[in-house]
Every structure is written in structure tokens, then in C-alpha cells.
Amino acid sequence: MNHVTIKTLAKQLKLSPGTISKALRDSHEISAATKKRVLDLVHKLNYVPNPYASSLRKRKSKTIAVVLPEVADSFFSLAINGIESVAQEKGYHVLIYLTHEKFTKEQAILEDFNSGRVDGILLSISRETTNSRHIQQLQSTGVPVVLFDRVAEDVVSGKVTTDDFDSGYKATRHLLENGCRHIVFLSISNSLAISNKRMQGYKKALSEYPNQTSSVMLCSDNAAGDVKALKKLMGKKKRPDGIVVSVEKLAITAYHACQELGLNIPGDVKVIAFSNLATAFLLNPSLTTVTQPAFEMGKRAASLLFRTLEKKGDASLRETIILPSTLTIRQSTSGA
Template sequence: MSKVNIKVLADQLQLSVSTISKALRDSYEISDETKKKVLELATQLNYIPNPYASSLRRKKSKTIAVVLPEVADNFFSLAINGIQSIAESKGYHVLIYLSHEKFANEKNILEDCQSGRVDGVLISISSETNTAEHINKLQNQNIPVVFFDREQEAIKTARVTTNDFDCGLMAANHLLQKGCRRPAFLSISQSLPICQNRMEGYKAALQQAGLREEDMQIVYCTDNDGMYDQVRSLLQAADRPDGLIASVEKIVTPVYLACHELNIRIPNEVKVIAFATLDTAPILNPPLTTITQPAFEIGKAAATVLFKGIEKSAFDLSKERMVIPSLLIERESTK
């Protein structure tokens, strides 16, 4: 209701609008005396500057966009936490956009990001995304983009990921070491580097162990709803695997449910390891061995490097590539 802006302050203090503005920004051009008067009246009248007017003039929005496939996922919500913590400390605001794993959505979102609404973009691409143009367009507008976790390989910019290949290797080796002879790999996308790299690690481990390519089972659970059925039929097959690697968190519940349903005991009949940051992992039945990604740290690191790109446009993001290792936490599901 009050609509108190700089003009109101100026009128009441018999000063010019520009003087008020400078006083509020603590300019050297203004005397300490008037600065104090301005500050006092400002707090008294509860003056709050209009960010959009400021953005318009300064061409800085003090806002970043976070684009992700979904938010109901522990990895992503922890990453948001990390991002938010950095953004807050920098005085930035965070817009959240969800692609719901659809390329078309992601494209629309990035298009909007070209408007000047945001100073930079943090993105974890959708599982459908396998082209780069829509991201390139953003970069052409001089809007820095940083990938976290799910990157698009063709784009030259900073990325913060975890050691996916190594973890794929570790996960598979862990299963082999625990006695699995035919572990399967459950993926959600043929294009996502995280899935591909984890899978390559899996393949490498199996190869080193002397298994042939045709003995490796890789199942793509692309359909979110059909996941349970896919896992179920995999476990009902004659040559069913004796180990499962869930490449992302959301595969865990279908896997456990299918095993319970089919009376397949974990870890006796099938061992399970999952890439997940589930905090319920230790209380599952049985407790789940996880490759736990440092989601919070990834978010923080990605935001930190993004702000470097935002704050000095000379900064070359394309050289930045940070890998924060995940941890294998052994629990009952692979005992």
C-alpha cells in the first residue's frame, strides 16, 4: 500500500532523487551527514528498493536459474540446498525450473532464461536431452551456464560431477568380489553421461574379470511408471542376474519391491548396490549398499564456479571441470 520509493524519500528530505540513490549505495559523493539522514528515513518508512528497476538499469538480475529434471529426489534436493547456500551468501535469488525429464520443457525453460531474467544458469539435463543447441543459444547471449551431475558433453563450459566411471567400476567390482557372477546394470538413459560413464565402469570391471560382452546385462528403465514391471520381468527371466546396480536413486524402490514380491532374497539370491543419497538407506530391508554422491557439495561447487563466471566475464568457464568423488558405503544388501 505504502509505495515508498526513492522519490518519496527525496521529497521528504528536500533532496534530489539521485542524491538519495547515491546515499543508499554509500557513494563517496555524498556527505556522511546526509547519508545518515537518508538511511534513517529509509528504515523509518520501511523503504525497500525495487529490484526490477535496479536490474533494468544495471543489467544484473542478482538471480540464477536452477534447471533440473525433478525435485522429488534426494540427490537434487540436496544439490539445491548446496546451491542455495552459496547463492544466499552472495545475495542472489534462485529460480527453480523442472524439466520433468522432457527435452521440450528444458528447451522452453532455457529460452526464457535468455530474457535477462537471470545472470546465470545451473543445469542438470533431462534424460531425453542429446543435443546442444538450446544450451549454446544461452551461451551466445553471454549467460554463463554450469552443469552439475548431468552434463551435455558437446558444450564447452564448467561442469561439476562425481567420478562416475570409477564408481561404476567400484560398484561392479564390489559385486564381483562378493561373489556375483552375472551382475546387471540398470540405467535410465542411453544419452546421459552419468549413466553412460557408470555403465562403462561396469563394463570395464566385468571385462577385467573375464566376462564377455554378451554376458553383461544392461536394462534401460526409461519409463518412470513401468520401472517396476521391467525389473520384475528381469528377475523372472531364466538367466536372471545375481547382482543389480541401480544407476540412479529412483530405481531402488522398484527393485526392492520386485524382490520382495518374487520372494527373491537380498543379498542371498541377488545383491543390490545403488547410486543414491537416500538417508533411509541404512534402515531399508535389508540396509542398502550405496554409492553415495556428495550432492550438497556438488551443488555448492557448481554454484561457486557459476558465480566466478558471473562476476568476471573474463573468467573462462570452459576449463573448469571439477570431480567430487562419491563414497561406497557397504551395507547388508551386498553382504
């Protein structure tokens, strides 16, 4: 119960705390014999140095923060795995925070990091985030931030994203090539860069085809409401014949709406979604997806952060990594 500190060891071994500390850090000024005595007792007493005392003294916490909109989504689950894998390897600890897509929460969370709680931050901004003073404020105090997936364009920092414009283009073009001429784009935000880039790709593809109509539907965080709105849209006489779902969770919304309307996928409507769902190929019908390398993105983002933590060179701070997404064609967009 009475916890063991460096002093406990010092007393038992009749050494000074400083000596113990040096022995533990394998300092050259401590004899091999003493080191062994120390290590033996450490093992016997299950002594583990208090990280907070150490952090205080060294001004390093050996921990990073991961700030996410939520973790319901497959993408973020996989990303966390990637992040954790490199953090564990580097001996860092990972604090996790969810903004639940709220800007004010994101602000409050980041503000706390002015305390020195973490050495660096991995951030994917909330849907509501339109300005990034809170991020810049943190950077100005010397805390490195790496943005991933949902990045803020006006922040200069390490960034890891996928080729969102191209993916949006490819996804849309795939629908066009399969005969769609009225394609809806389901979005979760009209401020998020990731959303806009995908949409720009969508528009670019559309612009290359004549005789098509487009429409963009902005979804909320209310699944039932989204289904209702989409049903209304899809229930019209001149309804869309293709849907580009720009974010994973809306894929279910789209299927749900079509199912309730009795619309056949891909017969009546073709659906393609940005998604990391492991079950995509098992859906009814199997879902054509644009898949992001989520685990890899987490790894890359974490690696980038650790590189800037290890070197004091601010060079890597500006590095932007863009990974390719992959289009996997399945039944939901199959021609005729």
C-alpha cells in the same frame, strides 16, 4: 499500500532522487549527515529498492536459475541446499525450474533466459536431452552456464560431476568380488553421459572377470512399469544375481521387484545403488550405496558460476570439477 519509492524519500527529505540513490550506495559524494537522514527514513518506511528498476538500469539481475529434471530425488534436494547456501551468501536470488525430464520443456525454459532474467544458469539436463544447441545458443549471448551432475558432453562450460566411470567400476567390481556373475545394470537413459560413464565403468569391471553375463535394462519414468519389467527379468530361470542401480529412484524399484518375487537380498541377488537416500542404512536389508557429495556439488557448481560472474575472465568457464563418490558397503551386497 501506496508503495514507497526513492521519490517518496526524496520528497520527504527535500532531496533529489539521485542523491537518495547515491546515499544508499554509500557514495563518497554524499555527506555523512545526509546519509544518516536517508538511512533513518529508509528504516522507518521499510523502503527496499525496486530490484527490477535496478536490474534494468544496471543490466544485472542478481539472480540465477537452477534448472533440474525434478526434485523428488534426494540428490537434487541436497544440491539445492548447497546452491542456495552460496547464493544467499553472495546476495543472489534463485529461480527454480523443473523440466520433468522433458527436452521441450528444457528448451522452452532456457529460451526464456535470452531475456536477461538471470545472470547465470545452473543446469542438470533432462533424460531426453541429446543435443545441446539450446545451451550453446544461450552461451553465445553471453549467459554463463554451469552444468552439474547430468552434463552435456558437447558443451564447453563449467562442469561439476562425480567420478562416474570409476564409481560404476567400483560398484560392479564390488559385486563381482562378492560372487556375482550375472549383473544387470539399471539405467534411465542411454544418452545421458552420466549414465553411459557409469555403464562403461560397469563394463570395464565385467571385462576383467571371466564367465560372466551382463545385461542392461533401460527404465522409464513409470515406476510400476519398471517394477513389472524387472520382475520379468528377475523371474527367469537363469536370473541375474546382482543389480547395479545407476540412479537413486530405481533403488526402490529394485527392492520392490525383489520383494514381490520373494527373492532374498543379498542371498539370491545382491543390490548396489547410486543413491543419496538418508534411509539407506535403515532399509531391509540395508542398502549398499555409491553416494555422491550432493550438497558439496551444489556448492561447487554455484561457486564456479559466481566466479565466472564476478570476473570477466572466461577461464573458469571451462573448468571441470570432478568430485569423488563414496562406496558404503551394507547388507544388500554382503557376501554369502
